[in-house]
Amino acid sequence: MRQSGAKGKIVVIVAPSGTGKSTLLQRLKAEMPELRWSVSLTTRPPRQGEVDGVDYHFVDVESFEESIEGNEFIEWAQVHQNYYGTLKSVVDKGLAEGYNLLFDLDIQGCDSMKEIYGDLAKVIFIEPPSVEDLELRLRKRNTDSTGVIEIRLSNAKRELSRKDDYDFNVVNDDIERAYLKLKQIVQSILKGS
DSSP states (O other), rough: OBOSSOOOOEEEOOTTTSSSSSHHHHHHHHHTTTTOOOOOOOOOOOTTTTOBBTTBEEOOOOHHHHOOOOOOOOEEEEETEEEEEEHHHHHHOOOOOOBBEEEEEOHHHHHHHHHHHHHGEEEEEOOOOOOHHHHHHHHTOOOHHHHHHHHHHHHHHHHHTGGGGGSSSEESSSSSHHHHHHHHHHHHHHOOO
């Protein structure tokens, strides 16, 4: 949904793996149509059910690398031989058209977003109640090996050390309470308060 005559806003969600970020984002997207999900570029092939321009903009490696060389990205990364990135032109166009843009970025992506957009980009950090709680969540998932869990925990500790660098923090000790706080923060950002 667009704001008529107004410049849009940027809402960025960042969190360590296992904090419930995906669950919170899905609900936020479903309940707040005034937010437009920012669609990133990727060089990986579409997975079953994914739609070009909705889930990602699927491009070839050559096109992506040309955009890197042209300094067209706010942030980009190579993950498992595939590139992912956010084009500055897409964000600028959405803002100029009055859209409120929602992002799910890692810490480096948040830093780049803040560097380019300053206070226009509001970052909400989702954190677990404790590192011990996070470890329990990751082990309960039963989707990763012990080695992968250790890497995720190491990354989480590094990310948690940065939590006070962002505009807002939400502790996910209870999914309902965390969601209500997240939604309240996003509503205040969109109202400009």
